[in-house]
Amino acid sequence: MTSPENPKPPRGADKLESPSLTREELMALADQATAELAEGQSALLDSWFERAKLPLPRLLRDPPRERIDQPRLQSLHDHWMALPRAVDLPNIRDLDPMTLHPWLGDLVVLDVLEEGRDFRYRLYGSLLAEHVGFDLTGKRTSDIAAKMRIGSMIPLFFLALYRRAVLDRRAWYSRHQPPHTVTAFFWRRLILPFAGDDGEVSRLLVGILPSSRNGHTRQSVDLGRRDA
Template sequence: MLYDEGSTAARTSSSDTICARIRNTSDLIRPELKSLYSLWQEKAGKRRAPARSDFDVSELVPWLPHILLSDYLDNGTDARFRVVGTWIVEQYGKDHSGKTASEIDFAGRSLEILSEYNIVANAMMPHRVCGAFFKHTGARDYRTAERLLLPLSKDGAVCDKFLTAIYFIDD
């Protein structure tokens, strides 16, 4: 992934994926992601990011099928996917709950996904990723997906988890 630290966006060299900082809800397309981003902002308050414990599962019900909850491991060299929503499992074709990125090929995109996580963790700011959706077989789904990557932090300063939601833009 190419990323200019002074920029608000990055483009991968291998695909049409763009990773961009979110500064307000107008930066997002899907209304579901706008409302999740607003909830994240509310929970963060004056901190750079909220903690996972700030969210009650009942508050996340509208997004649960579309959510990934991931642990950020070993300074970004890996991530463990704690929760993978049912919609994601249905669309992707496999349930990788409990597995790490290093255990999963993600159709050859594992390093790209970890790179996106590292951008978000280092900036400690929400980012939006738009691009083609790939199934576990590597087959490209010709619908475009919008992903919202939200950093979570126990201490409000260092990212230790991600709350991610994925929706097709054109469904």
Template sequence: MDVPHAKLRALYDFWRTRAAERRLPSRRDFLPEEFAPWMGHIAVVDVEHPSMEMRFGLFGAAFVYVNNIDLTGRPVAEMPAIVRDVILSDYRGCIESWQPLYTRRQSVNRDWTHIHRIVLPCSSDELLVDKLIVGLYTEGGKSPYQE
């Protein structure tokens, strides 16, 4: 998978090493302190089955900046309407395909910035994707969440 953003490439490589011989890593394969290089740029999405409802267990500062709202502990469906359908589609695609997704898109909230995002699926039982680790960085403008 091509991930041109250096910090998100490092996150992707880290995620891949944790899978070891399995198809996907489990969230429990990671210690919270291991995410220090990406602090503030991470969201963790809990996926409920069979309903496919998703909730942000963690919504980092870069996500708050881009979306103008802190959704920690809240459903993904509560994202601003302008981005909700695209985000839900991307997340569902990762859940169904068991594949990571990297995107670079123009921000809909800030016309002077682009958003680099990676979605990394995790499975605790090797049967269902039950967590998504999402990394996000911005590019352009005066954002404090670039790099």
């Protein structure tokens, strides 16, 4: 984090708001942020949140259930924890759409590419697509990030988190407030890795919940309607 004692912004920070960031530049910045997140915090990403006058994101590696502050994502974490494991992770064969039905609209499934440096959206939940106004199924994470007109920080942020989940072979949980041009007040994201038959992480299951400015998630709004 930038401080009065260390006012110089971290290397690469000046590029984060560029609308013309190339894929090569993006991937180099993602390398930097991913390495920094090994310590649980990225000076590069923090500098962008600070300059954008946004609170720093909440990041948890291997989150305890009680630290996941949304029941819908808690239950998804419970499901993942209960799956059988050959060693430390469930197998991709246990990514069964039938058992994931309660969460499907809020789920993203990512194929791991380039030994964990990039990802392809295998599934993009219908409720998420409705919220953001587009469907990312079939797209690469790096391609999406390079086309962002508000700068590449937010997609770079979750690209680095996805990479860390692959490298750490652990769940990651984040909550962040996006730029004010985005409709949600903040986003919760639970990243859950799955291994292939070779033991390597080959797919990520991600539960994503946007929250409105009054604090409601989609689940709490739906509950309110049923109680009406």
